[in-house]
Amino acid sequence: MQVTAASNTYHVYAPQSRSPAAAAPNKPQPSANAETNGELSQEQRQLVEKLKARDREVRAHEQAHLSAAGNLAVSGANYDYVTGPDGQRYASGGDVSIDVSAVAGDPQATLLKADTIRRAALAPANPSAQDQSVAARATAMANKARAELLSLQGSANGGTTIDLSA
Secondary structure: OEEEEEOOOOOOOOEEOOOHHHHHHHOOOOOHHHHHHOOOOHHHHHHHHHHHHHHHHHHHHHHHHHHHHHHHEOOOOEEEEEEOOOOOEEEEEEEEEEEOOOOOOOHHHHHHHHHHHHHHHOOOOOOOHHHHHHHHHHHHHHHHHHHHHHHHHHHHOOOOOOOOOO
16 A cells, blocks of 8 residues: 655646646746746746745655655655746645555564654655645554554463563
C-alpha cells in the first residue's frame, strides 16, 4: 500500500496538469508590451516573484519528504505546474508516494517502519493536512505493532512479566 504525502496546493496562477504536453495549450499569452520589448509589466514581475517563491517552497517541502522517507519512497516527487507570464513553468503543488504497508509477521520491523513514515510525513516545516493524516495513520500502525509485540512478549514469558524495552 502507498499513500501520498503532499504539499498544500496553493495556486498563485492558473494551474496546469503535471503533463508537459498538456501544459502548452493553457500557456498564458504575454501582454502586448512584453511582446514588443521583451519586458514584463510591474504586475507580471510581481506575479513571477510569487511563483518563484512558491516553486522554492514546494520543492523544499517535497525534498524534505524524500530525504526523511529514504527507501520507503515509492517514487521521486511529482509536481503540479503553472506557467507564469514569463512563459516559465513553476511548481505550485506536489506529492511524494510512500510505502505504508506493515511488514508481515514482524511487528518490530513494522514499528520501525511506522516511525520512519511518521518522520517523513512531518519532515517539512509546514506539514499539509494530507501529511498530518499520513502521520496519524503511521502512529496507529505503530500502536498496533507495539500491542502485537507486548502480546508476543507476554506469551513468551508465560504471561507473568512483560519486557517493555521495545
